[in-house]
Structures are given as C-alpha cells and as structure tokens.
Amino acid sequence: MLAEIAWNSLLNRKKTVFLTFLSLLVSISVLISVEYIRSQAKESFNRTISGVDLIVGAPSGELNLLLYSVFRMGSPTNNIKYESLEVLNNNENVAWTIPISLGDSHRGYRVVGTNQNYFEHFKYGNKRSLSLQQGDSFDGMFETVLGADVAKRLGYQLGDEIIIAHGIGNTSFQMHDRTPFTIVGVLAPTGTPVDKTVHVSLEAIEAIHLSPGQLARALSGASPKLLQPKQITSVLLGLNNKFATFGLQRQLNNYEGDRLMAVLPGVAMARLWELMANVENMLRIIGILVLIASLFGLATMLLATMNERKAEIAVLRVLGASPFVIMSLVLIEAIAISLVALMFSVALVSLLTVTMEGWLSENYGLFLSSSVIGPELLVITALIVMATLIAALIPAFEAYQRALHSQLSSK
C-alpha cells in the first residue's frame, strides 16, 4: 500500500521525476559502464596468456616485450638470433618453446611466424589450448591459419588466398604479392589477441622477404639454406620445473652469445595492470562523483516538493499514519526512482555493449566475455540503494518534521 502511494505520488509529478530519473540514468550508466569495462578489461587481459613461464626477446622494456609478443601491440625494437632458440631448446629445464616472428601484417591484422609448437603449447584463459574450428594447422610453405576474428571480419573461407604486407600498419606500400598464402585452417574463438592474428610458418616469413631470384632458387630446392630462419622476435618458454624460472631468467639475461632479455609474464602483466589501475580508479571516482551529484539532485527534488505535500502529509496523519510512515514514503519514492533508473541503465549498457562488442575488440583489444548482469552489479545495486537512502534522509527527515508538526486546519 505504501509503495502504491509512493508510486502514484511520483506519477503525479511526472516532469520533475522524469528529469531526476534521466540524471540518475546517465550517472548510473556511467558507473555501470566503468565497472563493467574495468572488470572485462581485467578479465580479458588476464586470460590472454597462461602457462608461459618466461618470455625471451631482445632487451628493451619488460612491458614492451610483453606487449608485442603477447598482446600484438607496439612494435618490436630488435630481433634475437635463431641460434638462441636452439640453445633454449637444448636447455634441460625447458619443456617447450614457441618462437614468434613479427613484422608483417594482413589488412591490419598482424602476421605471426611460428611453428607447430604454437598450436600445441600455447594456452590462454584457464590453461585452455588452441583448437581449430576449421581445417588444419599449416603444413606447407605458403599456408596460413587465421584467428577466428580475422576469418569472420574479412569473410575468409578455407582455400582462399591472402597476400601479406610488409610492416604492421593498416596500409602498406610493400606487398609480398608474389607469395600468396592459402588459408588451411581457422582457429576457434579465444577472446584473446590470437583471434586477430594470421599465423604462418617461420620459413614462410623468411621466404616472403627474399628477392625474386633468391625465392625461385629457394623454392626449387637449389639453396634450401635461404629458407632457414636467421632471426626471430621472441620466444615463449614453458619449463619442466617452475623452480628453475629465476635461475634461467638470470642465465638468459647474462647470456653472452646473443643479447637476450627474459621476463616473467605474470610480473610484467601485474606491472602493466598497475599502470592501468590509475586510469581505472580515476574513472571509478568520476563515476561515483557523477552519481553523488545526481543523488543530490534527487534529494533536492524531493525536498522542493515538501511544501506542496503539506496537505498530503496532513491527510496521512489524520488517517493515522505515524510520522515514521510519512518518512518511509519519501524514502520509498527515492529508492523507486533509483531502482528504475538502475534497471534502465542496465538495459542501456547491455544494449551498448552488445552493439559495440566488435568495435571494442577491434580497436582496443577488449573482449567482452560476460554480460553486464553479474556479481559486480549486485554490489553496485547495494551501493546505489545505500547512497540513495543516505541522500534521501534529508528530505525524509524534513517530511518527518512536517508530519510531526502538521495540524488540522481549515485554512
């Protein structure tokens, strides 16, 4: 019954209530989006790589190495010798290696030169291996395996031929158009940068960079050495024994045969996330401040109506409503507006995320894995209800005071 009164009272003041609702809608949407993007970014980020104990590359920055070898962002500064990969393969502590050779792209998607180990040992999320949704992994020289997004966005089918461009920009003047690649496989979606990668063999990377004459000789088998990889960009390592990680890291950092740097992905990721945490906290604070501003608006609206509600309060008092009941009515109204605004915000943000999912993953590498409705939303709901209650205490107390001193009067 109280809810019914509160609801009708709100409907009676449609215009002011609607404006307050809009202001709350905007602020709650901002808050939900920030929280959602934050949690999704973190999850998307953390699921990118799993089971890799060390990343080895040319000495640059820890973050730089992590960014280009795992997130396909930024550009590698230098390469390492192919012999170093062989040295690693022969190390007793190393269980497996995944070589990575970067520097080319296909229509904005990065090309990774690697070998079969990539499909066998690369893991993401909760130690999940890559799987092919179509075809097979590459076998021959000019064969390629596409990430799920690449195939989907560019509409490629198995058997299609693609041309790889030199460099990693969206447009390139130098196309390796003498050496088209045939698509032999498409990976299942992972929600990681793998989805946006074109995979080819290390030998193919060497081949496309050869001069036409060299390429002809190499393919005819006259000088097979030409196809032998000489350099790679980085190596992902899996170790037999996790306790050997630090020893091996030190060993690699001091290796004399090549200039190497080994980083622990977990440490590098944590450091990267720390950088983002500042931005994240700032967004959060802005979200909360916007919400507080809206709640003050709500309190002001309710307070401003107190004068016109004098009569109503008197009627309720006469009917036997205690001042406490009248106070609760104001609180119910405030919470009703907030909850309705919250519901609409969730719908709005859900709609936005569904429509912007592709754009987010393409431009920001942000993969959305769950819907807006989740445990975080419960926390947000609780917070909003509490904040609303606190904000509404001011008008509610005013109503209580008025109820207490309200009198019957024929004037």
Place this chain on the structure above:
Amino acid sequence: MLPNTVTEPSSNFAVEMKGVVHTYNKKRPDDGFIFADWQLREAEQVFLYGNSGSGKSTLLNLLSGILQPQVGSINLFGTDIAALSNRARDQFRANNIGVVFQQFNLIPYLNIEQNIKLAAYFGNASTKEKGGVQTKERVETLMDSLQLSTTLMHRKVSELSVGQRQRVAILRAFANSPTLLLVDEPTSALDASARDAFMKLLLTVNESQGSTMIFVSHDEVLKSYFKKKVAMSALLSANTPDRQSESEQMEK
C-alpha cells in the same frame, strides 16, 4: 489490549475533557488555551461555533490526537488519548476517528478506491480481519446513499467535481466506521443550495452510521441543522486570555 477497546463500559461519554491546557509556546504558558471540562454523550451531534482564533482548530487537533495537551486528560470512549504513546495514538485515530475537512481530506493523486483503502490500511488488524468484504459492502452502501456511482471508484480525486469531492470526503470519513466524526468548515466553498444538500447528506449518513459528530464552523447559518449547539467560548475556561481583544488591540 487494543486502543479502541472501551475500557470503562460504565462511561457512555464519547468525549470527556478534564482540565485540558494547551499552549503552542511553551515559554509563554499563559498564551494558550485552558479548556473547560466538557462531556459529550455517544451518538450525539454537536455544532460548535466560534470565530477564527477562538480555539476551534486547537480543540479538533487535540481531539484527534494530533496535538497533545500539556495538562489534563481527553477521554474518547473511555480511552485517555493524552496518555497513549504516539504510536498508539496514531493507531487510535486510524481506528476511531473520521474527519471531513474542506481541504486536507483526500490525496489528490490517488483514486477514490485507493483513498478509501488508505484509511483501511492504517486501521488496525482486527478491522482488516473483519474482512474486505464487509468494508466493501459498507462502502458500496455508502456510495449508494451518497449518490456516487461505483464507476467513479477508479477516478482520481483531482478529476472529480467539487460536489463529488465533498461526497467522497464523507465516504472516506465513514469508510472505517469511525466512532467519532470531526467535521471542520466543510461547506465554505459551496453555494447555499449545494451547502444544504451537503449538510442533509452528511447528517443522514451520520445518523445511519451512529457516529458521534462534532461539527465546527464559524458560519452560524448552519446552526439550524443541529439540536445541540455550543459556542466555543463556553468551552474555554474563564482564565484563557482573550485572544480576540488582544489582536484587536495590536491592530490599533
């Protein structure tokens, strides 16, 4: 014990005021109303007249328990409402007192049905147990005698004409079958013929409901509708400062 239980069956007074003093300003206790002792029998209908400032509103507020006297007791059907807790007093009012006012009677944004349900909502559990059916029947009978069509039930109060609103006000006041009905200047917005119709309706319905009624007005024309008439000045003790002359002096 329910607050509406008649504790002293021997007393068949609806209203019994003893030594009631009320002042709005506690720092100036002499600037208040000292009421004379007064009794009203059950089912009596009394017309109380007096000018504004004569203490009518204060008396109504005291009788309905909205205001509390600083001194004295107000017994309604044997319950001293001045001695009840705030909560019990609110409950007592919800269960026993009906009010018809010119304003402050209906909530404009609720429909008639909701306004009536509201009265039942604040009434106590036993009233609810008596069943929605009984209440509904009584409301329907009342609507009939008030010449209100049941099709109006879902109309908002703000959509009703003044005449309809007055009748709905009576309906709402009686919806909870109050034992005491307080009526305050209900007719000042009405013209003579509408006023006559309203008074007759009010008295007829009250007769059929058997409630005790206190009708307050400054309009002595309405006197003729009542057998028992009391001047407000008769209810005030001789010690009450004469506010009227005071304000007159101030004007000079």
